Amino acid sequence: MPLKEAAYRPYMLTLLAVILASNGVDRLALSLLLQEIKVDLALSDTQLGLMSGIAFAIFYSLMGIPIARWADKGNRVTIITVTTALWSVAVGLCALAGNFVQLLLIRVGVAVGEAGCIPPAHSLIADHFSRTERPRALSRYMLGGPLSAVFGYLLAGWLNELYGWRLTFLIVGIPGLLLAIVAWFTLREPRRQGMLNAREQASKEWPDAQESSPSLREVFVTLWTIPTFRHLMFSFAAVSFFSYGIGKWKPAFFIRSFGMETGELGAWFTLIYGVGGLLGIYLGGALASRFAARNERLQLKMMALTYAAFAVVSTAMYLVSNVYVAFALMAIATIGGNSVAGPVFATIQTLVPPRMRAMSIALLYLFANLVGLGLGPLGVGMLSDAIAPWAGTESLRYVLLVLSPGYLWGAWHLWRASTTVVRDMEVTYEREMTSSDSAQVEASSNAPRRIPGETVSSSI
Template structure:
């Protein structure tokens, strides 16, 4: 398969895989209300189920799986982890208690922990610094695609066949993806002699593929070295904080939005699914593509401008999110929610591209896993739990509207994330110059001197 065609196929398959991996999380938010009634759970228990129970194992397992991705065969890893989460998602439909569902969700988390680091690492191998915002934006389209499928399909299927059968149906496509990955993808590090790699690299560079050469096994940096390099990078530290804070408020709000519309606006699950498929799915797809396209066209290799734009966008997100829960007019709510979807998704491609450009080739998966470790523990783990706990707390005086006030309390937090993006914009040019987009090996001398934050 010609290199340009293979790159396109690789990107599409990884995007579809990410979409189905995220589909389960989106659908869980749609099904929370029915799970609550069926298993007689509190909002705090639902927060544990959709938050920390999943996020803890997803985040912690991301580090060893990412280390495997940086040093081993990523195709094998992708196949095994995709198969695991697919089977576990199907098993969610047979859980008969809160404890059983918790343990099954742990299996889903371990499997899904392999998807993102592998995808990010492989894409960064095949697309250069100028191309990465667009490529990463296409890859992160998996998120909005999951929102379309998760909200629309889960909402309709829940009404037709119930939440249990919905989970069983959602697990099946992942098995096909695992088989396709095993049969059609190739690990560029495997079974090539140095001479063959050199000839292949020259041919790829002539065709514009810009595939990076494989680092010899003996020069792979240790995990300690990787962590030391990442800790010394000021911009990486700021972006780690930015994503962690952003995830806290994104997941703290997003996971509860279906329940909010069902409780406060009396929407059915089908109605919520249709509106959210349009707002977070269709609009999210457009915004994700737009962010990568604008960064690639108008700010290629200008990461400072990209981060300043992200900062302004997140300020707007905080203001619009507050309006969503403060307004008593449903047209205003839906329009403001559309603006939130635009703001959240437009920045994803440039942010992930910058992180991959900040670190050497053999550190990319671990760098992303480290980001996801903190982002998911703080964001996915504590965000939904914080909202659920606030809702139970406010229930004493707010009654049926307690969830509205909990979500309203969370909304201005996006502005805090904007501040961290702005701080990253001040150091990104210098840190990128130090890396110079080339693989950095394990020599201590190549670690940039740590600077005070």
């Protein structure tokens, strides 16, 4: 018997979070296994950066656009199921790679599959949770990120020591296939049921929440003309460049600079990214929903300050010579950095029209991944190779030290977004009212005008 809405919503969040964790396990495991792959296939840091960075990011980012278009008007459960199965099979195939080209092509297949995870999930969650609930709901969904650290670092670290990197990839790919089956049989697509969601929230939150799909040009123009969205996109891209570039090479840094083994390192990364990440994301969503509900301006200002502190602590990590002090600083930075995720994505889902929710996330990841995931690991790898002749095994330390203050760039854009978010919500809402047909305008004439800090409907 299908679950009632009260029980279904937490179940849906949990399952989507676990699928997100499966999505992230592969990339975290890859970062931990880069050194082993380098030795086995005789690759350079530049090749590793290319394979884990730009080659993956191009397909991951570009495929996100057509998938998100499909998600904004099609069956999101089908999208999540098919793409989960696809990336799981491709991850397992990494075990068969015999050279750089083969591994590169397989990673492209992984990228295509993983592109279908986040945009449909965000859209689905936004349909089931109101504006007030979204920071907490999306934070709980984003818990899948640090949850992936538990499996990606701990299991990959020990599996690599016991069985090698090839069998590790094969084992990592299996859970995704099982999750795809569970999603297919248990998740619901509200559109297929002839309803937007249990509370009919979108029809109250926006006057033209309907099945008509805007053109791709209309989506691009609409989103680009929202200053807050632009600042959030630039912030996400800047932070992604430094976080992907630095994060992908952190395991190699600890291996080279402190002589750690993958098993021990995986346990530490599990504790820091797993527990610290879970704590940070949960606190970010809970605090935003409790103390700044329906106050996106305050949420963005606090996130900007958090990222500024994150930049300082992250930089300090590469100045210390004691590995345990470095881990402590890394834990503090992880908690703070992860607290931003839920409120940022909740703001976006409230800011844009429902018809463009999946596309807004896809565009966000398009620029962030092309710049961050694409250029970050590659840039670090190239810089490391460039200074290796005089820096030796400490080349990564110097590169990561120089890049860490870059998080301040993302903080600046978040602060700028806080100055425009209220006005942009007003403008976007009024634009939607104007563009709706006369019958719809009349039907929504009793809906109050959105003003700073208030909802459109008391049920939202």
